[in-house]
Amino acid sequence: MKPVKVGLLGLGTVGTGVVRIVEGHQEDLSSQVGSPIIIEKIAVKNSDKARSIQVDKAKLTEDPWEVIRDPEIDVIVEVMGGIEDTKAYILEGLERGKHIVTANKDLMALHGSEILAKAQEKQCDVFYEASVAGGIPIIRTLIEGFSSDRILKIMGIVNGTTNFILTKMSQEGASYEDVLEEAQKLGYAEADPTSDVEGLDAARKMAILGTLGFRTNVELKDVSVRGISQVSKEDITYAKRLGYEMKLLGIADREDEHVSISVQPTMVRKGHPIASVSGVYNAVYVYGEAVGETMFYGAGAGEMPTATSVVADLVAVIKNLKLGVNGLKAIVPYKPKKLKNDEQISFKNFILLHVDDKAGVLARITQVFAEFGVSLESVVQQPNELNPEAEIIIVTHNATKASMDKVLQHFEGLAVIRKIKSVYRVEG
Numbered sequence: 001m002k003p004v005k006v007g008l009l010g011l012g013t014v015g016t017g018v019v020r021i022v023e024g025h026q027e028d029l030s031s032q033v034g035s036p037i038i039i040e041k042i043a044v045k046n047s048d049k050a051r052s053i054q055v056d057k058a059k060l061t062e063d064p065w066e067v068i069r070d071p072e073i074d075v076i077v078e079v080m081g082g083i084e085d086t087k088a089y090i091l092e093g094l095e096r097g098k099h100i101v102t103a104n105k106d107l108m109a110l111h112g113s114e115i116l117a118k119a120q121e122k123q124c125d126v127f128y129e130a131s132v133a134g135g136i137p138i139i140r141t142l143i144e145g146f147s148s149d150r151i152l153k154i155m156g157i158v159n160g161t162t163n164f165i166l167t168k169m170s171q172e173g174a175s176y177e178d179v180l181e182e183a184q185k186l187g188y189a190e191a192d193p194t195s196d197v198e199g200l201d202a203a204r205k206m207a208i209l210g211t212l213g214f215r216t217n218v219e220l221k222d223v224s225v226r227g228i229s230q231v232s233k234e235d236i237t238y239a240k241r242l243g244y245e246m247k248l249l250g251i252a253d254r255e256d257e258h259v260s261i262s263v264q265p266t267m268v269r270k271g272h273p274i275a276s277v278s279g280v281y282n283a284v285y286v287y288g289e290a291v292g293e294t295m296f297y298g299a300g301a302g303e304m305p306t307a308t309s310v311v312a313d314l315v316a317v318i319k320n321l322k323l324g325v326n327g328l329k330a331i332v333p334y335k336p337k338k339l340k341n342d343e344q345i346s347f348k349n350f351i352l353l354h355v356d357d358k359a360g361v362l363a364r365i366t367q368v369f370a371e372f373g374v375s376l377e378s379v380v381q382q383p384n385e386l387n388p389e390a391e392i393i394i395v396t397h398n399a400t401k402a403s404m405d406k407v408l409q410h411f412e413g414l415a416v417i418r419k420i421k422s423v424y425r426v427e428g
């Protein structure tokens with residue numbers, strides 16, 4: 001029973017959880033893999049920093065290369081974040097025959113195919129369950145659970161920080177800035193929270209899910225992204241009044257082998273299972289041709305949920321080590337990529353307009369929709385209490401993105417429309 005030696009890159013929110021679980025669940029873990037698991041070395045930025053757990057100082061180093069080059073280490077667990085330097089550490093680790101577990105979606109979304117190719121060449125494992133929806137085993141589910149099905153749609157609340165913010169804004173009327181600060185304190189937000197609130201973090205996760213779900217190489221540049229920084233309390237109030245919850249939703253779908261992947265604030269009808277996912281919780285809804293609707297729910301960020309996935313990957317690597325089957329190719333993105341164009345992408349829309357309060361305005365507006373072939377589900381006009389203008393709230397039926405863009409372009413030049421206040425995708 002030779003112990004398996006692990007090198008840890010990073011001892012922040014996630015790294016601390018990894019140490020807690022490896023130490024706290026040692027008996028259970030070693031009985032599953034057949035040998036003790038030892039965290040041999042840990043790279044940190046500042047080895048003098050006070051930590052919330054006790055670690056043997058002799059294990060700490062400020063030089064990640066020391067971990068990578070240690071011949072005793074079998075598996076590298078990368079939970080320090082970063083892209084270019086981190087990629088170099090991981091590639092060198094693989095070159096030296098070390099298996100990799102990472103929580104780093106930034107890295108996997110941008111360089112996943114190169115890293116996985118290197119892993120293949122070296123017959124090593126690279127597992128990255130924590131990179132999408134922290135504590136939810138969604139990557140394993142797409143690779144193994146749905147290996148027999150053909151996935152048509154994936155919808156995900158895959159960023160805990162923004163779901164936490166939108167929930168607090170909706171339920172408590174809290175301000176965007178205050179809630180963001182709270183999410184940072186709780187360890188949910190990225191080092192630079194712009195990537196959370198502007199949707200980039202979710203886009204990276206959707207690129208990973210899209211690749212696994214559709215077996216085609218979805219790259220970050222294929223994902224259209226809009227974040228939540230422009231979502232106002234007023235928008236959230238309207239959403240609730242109409243029976244929707246505002247969510248930052250990643251949506252990946254395919255029809256006839258053409259795919260589209262996007263991230264945007266979306267009004268989700270309250271009856272849909274994803275509408276009730278609140279706080280830091282994440283959920284991934286998967287629709288498969290054979291299985292139909294499924295949904296996976298759990299904490300998407302935070303120390304212990306994320307570390308659970310990291311350590312589960314570690315267990316998987318060690319089991320493979322014992323069986324001598326590391327480096328098996330799990331998902332091959334073998335399909336040529338065909339992205340939908342704007343004529344093929346279609347969804348329902350919510351539009352809030354501020355307009356002149358006079359006769360004929362509503363007719364003029366509905367005429368524009370008709371001109372571009374957009375059919376309407378509902379239209380409500382109400383006076384604006386503060387201004388001598390009216391508000392028109394429109395929900396369309398499914399409309400192509402191309403025709404909606406034309407409608408909105410036309411509205412820009414229409415004198416009776418004072419302002420296109422908000423436009424959101426509607427789901428559910």
Ligand SMILES: NC(=O)C1=CN([C@@H]2O[C@H](COP(=O)(O)OP(=O)(O)OC[C@H]3O[C@@H](n4cnc5c(N)ncnc54)[C@H](OP(=O)(O)O)[C@@H]3O)[C@@H](O)[C@H]2O)C=CC1
Binds near residue numbers: 045047049064106
């Ligand atoms: N936080 C979360 O809920 C989740 C995070 N992730 C991902 O996990 C990874 C880690 O996140 P998180 O734990 O929150 O990050 P933290 O910022 O809390 O921790 C980063 C750790 O890495 C160390 N580190 C940073 N740069 C270097 C460097 N150049 N050399 C050596 N050590 C370094 C830091 O050292 P020091 O302690 O000395 O500062 C720290 O221990 C990221 O990729 C993140 O995207 C994924 C899912 C959820």
Ligand SMILES: N[C@@H](CC=O)C(=O)O
Binds near residue numbers: 134
């Ligand atoms: N910042 C991310 C952390 C997990 O990936 C989030 O808020 O979901």
Ligand code: NA
Binds near residue numbers: 129131139
């Ligand atoms: Na996960």
